[in-house]
Amino acid sequence: MQILQSTNWSASKWCDSEVTLDRFLGKSIFQVIEAADTDPGQSPAPELQMLDQRHEREAGLESLK
Numbered sequence: 001m002q003i004l005q006s007t008n009w010s011a012s013k014w015c016d017s018e019v020t021l022d023r024f025l026g027k028s029i030f031q032v033i034e035a036a037d038t039d040p041g042q043s044p045a046p047e048l049q050m051l052d053q054r055h056e057r058e059a060g061l062e063s064l065k
Contacts, residue, residue, distance in 0.1 A: 003031040032060075 009015050022029055031050040053060035 003029060005031055005033045 003009065003015075003019065019029065029048050031048050033050065033052045033054055051060050051063065
């Protein structure tokens with residue numbers, strides 16, 4: 001599962017439920033912070049690998065390759 005975290009994503013109870021289910025099922029989760037108004041402190045799972053693209057977008061996209 002890939003999380004493209006935005007303010008709307010963080011406010012969605014459905015998105016939170018999907019992450020909870022995927023964690024229960026043992027699925028891999030990768031978080032990408034895309035929106036400038038997103039607070040990484042609101043991560044649904046702060047222990048997961050995260051890519052913050054708010055400031056270095058081109059470098060972030062390159063690292064995804």
